[in-house]
Amino acid sequence: MAGFLLRRGLRALVVLLVLSLLISGLTHIVPGDPATIIAGEQGSPELRAQIRAQLGLDRPFLSQYLSWLGNALRGNLGSSLLDGRHVATMIADRLPVSLELALMATVLALLWGVTAGILAATYHGRFLDALLNGGSFAGVAVPPFVVGTLLVLVVSILAPAWPVLSYVAFGADPVGNLQVMLLPALVLSIPFGAALCRYLRSSILEIQDQDFMRTAAAKGASRRRMILRHATRNALVPLLTATGLQFGVLVGGTVIIEQVFGLPGLGSLVVNSIGQHDFPVVQGAILTLGATYVLLNLVVDLLYPVVDPRIRAVGAGHGR
């Protein structure tokens, strides 16, 4: 048990380290020189050299990386090349928006994804199953930005009063905030929930063939009780694995959905900063997104023993 958690924790650390190393390679191989961006095209070579020394760009890569890492661990992610604001402050301003979006999407996806999965398995081979199966197939195949854009179009035509592209903070106007966040969260939950539905359906169907299900049937358990009590309970572990895998899709999805709905989150910060070659911001923001993903998966790992008592008993690593 402790060994399992330790291994997962270590892996999370390694992933973060590799990601940070990869992103730090950024400032080193980028074609555009950050010093030129700050000094402007007309800046004198001396000014550029001075800025380069200030940013530590004249030092070798490893030394740059180590000092960046040391600072990052102390919460200092550097400052924006454009306006000199602290990257950590910029991220702290925007992280709540992305987290709220991701949380709402996760709750929505679990609600309708699990319901649809159980329904599809219960009505296996019937019309409802085929309908849900086709729907979830389309849900995975259609990218969120398409659904988002078309939704914005339809809502602006049919319900012009609904706020679509006007973000308000939760603190300023809670109801308005939830109104604005509902559509993006719904769109973001589509591929997530569709994937959960497919996983849950197939794992329930797989479990149905097992001996203990026959025993339950022989005891006279109703079909409803068999699905809900016996099959779904056992399908929770694969469901949890699927949820962990889908968090990657979720993190990527927030980046795109924030752009579609004009939300001032971490994702739109990354996209804008890449466009402006503001590398310290890109570096900090991508690392924060990566860290969030790694943390979410660590939480999923911690939930395995809660959901499945057998993992607690054996104490060995389980599932991916």
Add this chain to the structure above:
Amino acid sequence: MDVDLAPVLAPSAGARRRRRWPASLVAGTLIIATMVALALWVTLFGRYGVNQPSGDVLAGPSAAHWVGTDNIGRDLLTRALLAGQTSLLVATGATLLAALLGVPIGLIAGYRGGLVDSALMAFVDTALSVPPVLLALTLVAIFTPGVWTLMLGVGLIFTPYFARLVRGPALSVREQDFVAAARIAGVGGGTIVRRHVLPNVAAPVLVQLANTAATCILIEASLSYLGLGVQPPQPSWGRMVLEGQRYMLESPLLVIVPCAALVLASIALGLFADGLQKQLNPRR
């Protein structure tokens, strides 16, 4: 309706007697083939060039422009069809690159085992635990965006998926008696892998190729939508949606047409992958 077309695709009477082709495989193939054919037709015989402006700006559907024109008067249908070429080019290139790099890595890791295996797989597992979009954004931030960056970046991102897929079967084939026999007979490692291991992994690799291509199309479109993928004037569906958004209340077709084309292509590739899986591995 698609099922009736299956015998047409079957190459000979002998093949017709076999199991029917999965409907999804036939439908997916037909849709993709139609899209490719239409793009070719537009390139060769089309009335308009991709970037050729006409006098009509933001025009609605007419006899001259079947689904209208965009904000600088370019024919929307021509652009939507040719954007499919860009999309397929990126998807094909990236997928082939991922397979050409990933399959050998997986084969070597699985067949050699030991330290080589541990080292390669540690690398693969780390790469697999970072969300693809984050990797793509990082790569786009480093290099200038464009078709070749996309192809290379997305290809590298999917390399570990192929390596992981191939390694397992390679590992199990290594332990088989006939492989030991071949080795004793003096057959070299490379030949064993080519003759005995590769055929065993061919089916899952084919399915993975189709699945990866489907995902690549979505990643290309999403990155282009963010302005970080295919750059103008080269047409791409994502970029068309991005540029059309500003005018979509006046002429909704500007976003509807590229969205519809993208969804059609994505679903077609999804169906193709699904059908291929059924055809090659009927048990599941």
